Amino acid sequence: MEARASEPRLVLVFSGKRKSGKDYVTDLIHERLGPEVCCVLRLSGPLKQQYAQEHALDLDQLLGPGPYKERYRADMIRWGESRRRQDPGFFCCLATRGARQPVWVVSDARRSSDLQWFRSEFPRQTQTVRVRSSENTRRQRGWSFTAGVDDAESECGLDSGVDFDWILTNEADAPSLEEQLRPILRLAVQAADNQ
Numbered sequence: 076m077e078a079r080a081s082e083p084r085l086v087l088v089f090s091g092k093r094k095s096g097k098d099y100v101t102d103l104i105h106e107r108l109g110p111e112v113c114c115v116l117r118l119s120g121p122l123k124q125q126y127a128q129e130h131a132l133d134l135d136q137l138l139g140p141g142p143y144k145e146r147y148r149a150d151m152i153r154w155g156e157s158r159r160r161q162d163p164g165f166f167c168c169l170a171t172r173g174a175r176q177p178v179w180v181v182s183d184a185r186r187s188s189d190l191q192w193f194r195s196e197f198p199r200q201t202q203t204v205r206v207r208s209s210e211n212t213r214r215q216r217g218w219s220f221t222a223g224v225d226d227a228e229s230e231c232g233l234d235s236g237v238d239f240d241w242i243l244t245n246e247a248d249a250p251s252l253e254e255q256l257r258p259i260l261r262l263a264v265q266a267a268d269n270q
């Protein structure tokens with residue numbers, strides 16, 4: 076496998092239920108910090124790429140927020156799990172290959188093996204962030220309970236036993252995301268400035 080381009084100064088590892096707003100929040104951070112300082116890494120990126128290729132599917136639609144990916148989600152989970160059984164860090168390693176920016180934002184950790192991989196590769200730099208939204212809010216964003224998905228490790232693997240460094244509440248009646256993100260953005264700017 077290709078060697079890593081450079082060591083990050085800060086690795087923000089996000090997790091949260093589907094439709095909690097992981098992509099929305101991590102895109103916002105990317106916008107604020109800019110592409111020179113920050114990259115968003117999706118563990119599902121290399122997974123979807125390989126899965127789309129093997130199954131002749133539309134990768135852009137699999138990567139987007141619409142209903143297309145939901146049709147394939149249960150099967151993608153099974154497919155990804157068989158890869159992870161051989162190597163739990165497989166997708167973490169692929170997703171971070173070639174990242175050059177000082178701040179890495181990983182948008183979709185799902186399993187404790189994902190957190191373990193980042194903590195063991197980047198013990199000083201890794202900070203975990205949980206995005207929380209109520210079921211009602213997630214429903215308004217298009218979520219509905221799907222057996223085999225919402226009760227599986229992919230969605231529940233980090234529900235308990237993790238002491239997150241940061242918790243964001245992505246709800247209309249919570250403090251604004253701007254306000255909640257302020258200390259995290261400050262940390263990121265400091266990390267980038269100390270290069």
Ligand SMILES: Nc1ncnc2c1ncn2[C@@H]1O[C@H](COP(=O)(O)OP(=O)(O)O)[C@@H](O)[C@H]1O
Binds near residue numbers: 095096097099100216
């Ligand atoms: N704070 C917010 N304000 C407006 N729309 C939001 C907000 N958070 C999430 N959304 C929207 O809800 C949908 C699901 O969010 P997304 O970030 O794709 O969730 P996840 O990545 O956790 O599945 C998207 O269409 C997104 O634009």
Ligand SMILES: C[C@@](O)(CCOP(=O)(O)OP(=O)(O)O)CC(=O)O
Binds near residue numbers: 098119144183185
């Ligand atoms: C097979 C998956 O990687 C699909 C992930 O797709 P997204 O990361 O797009 O999901 P949400 O943002 O939560 O809606 C899940 C897994 O178990 O690896």
